[in-house]
Amino acid sequence: GAVVSQHPSRVICKSGTSVKIECRSLDFQATTMFWYRQFPKQSLMLMATSNEGSKATYEQGVEKDKFLINHASLTLSTLTVTSAHPEDSSFYICSASADYNSPLHFGNGTRLTVT
Amino acid sequence: DQQVKQNSPSLSVQEGRISILNCDYTNSMFDYFLWYKKYPAEGPTFLISISSIKDKNEDGRFTVFLNKSAKHLSLHIVPSQPGDSAVYFCAANSRTQGGSEKLVFGKGTKLTVNP
Numbered sequence: 741g742a743v744v745s746q747h748p749s750r751v752i753c754k755s756g757t758s759v760k761i762e763c764r765s766l767d768f769q770a771t772t773m774f775w776y777r778q779f780p781k782q783s784l785m786l787m788a789t790s791n792e793g794s795k796a797t798y799e800q801g802v803e804k805d806k807f808l809i810n811h812a813s814l815t816l817s818t819l820t821v822t823s824a825h826p827e828d829s830s831f832y833i834c835s836a837s838a839d840y841n842s843p844l845h846f847g848n849g850t851r852l853t854v855t
Numbered sequence: 856d857q858q859v860k861q862n863s864p865s866l867s868v869q870e871g872r873i874s875i876l877n878c879d880y881t882n883s884m885f886d887y888f889l890w891y892k893k894y895p896a897e898g899p900t901f902l903i904s905i906s907s908i909k910d911k912n913e914d915g916r917f918t919v920f921l922n923k924s925a926k927h928l929s930l931h932i933v934p935s936q937p938g939d940s941a942v943y944f945c946a947a948n949s950r951t952q953g954g955s956e957k958l959v960f961g962k963g964t965k966l967t968v969n970p
Contacts, residue, residue, distance in 0.1 A: 833899070845901060846899050
């Protein structure tokens with residue numbers, strides 16, 4: 741079945757550094773990938789929609805200069821958390837679908853801890 | 856304003872009995888609905904979906920019912936097993952302006968199946 745690989749699964753970084761998270765669709769081409777953030781005891785919050793070959797569309801309240809998204813190919817999207825701060829610590833999840841009629845498949849998520 | 860609501864944050868059932876997870880939504884333009892299952896520290900995995908033109912979809916022990924007039928859907932698990940213990944997210948699909956999918960999630964219901 742369709743697999744979305746997200747790497748790394750866990751990362752600890754110091755405040756002020758940048759962290760890159762990769763999301764790959766392994767056996768299908770994903771024109772669109774989505775990035776989510778999960779807060780404790782809350783549902784997933786959509787951060788941005790990543791479209792291959794174009795700029796990402798950010799949801800209201802999400803800083804595009806802080807959360808840089810690059811969708812360089814049909815199988816890879818990256819989220820870079822720039823100048824990370826402790827409040828950026830969270831669980832980040834990506835998802836992708838092969839087409840509009842297919843369910844979204846999720847990566848296993850990345851637990852980011854900023855110290 | 857929350858468009859997808861899961862009003863029960865938790866549910867506990869005995870092994871072998873039926874688990875019923877409920878979900879309400881407010882947007883009549885949602886075109887299909889999905890249930891995702893999430894284990895701790897993992898990304899959600901797709902479980903079952905239903906198109907807005909249907910009222911029932913069954914897959915093994917899992918059945919989803921949709922009542923459009925009431926804007927309500929439910930997930931039935933029969934018989935429940937301890938391995939079903941997880942957080943279940945209800946999600947509804949809408950289209951972004953660009954035509955790509957956008958999922959709106961509920962806050963999740965934590966199901967505990969007791970042996």
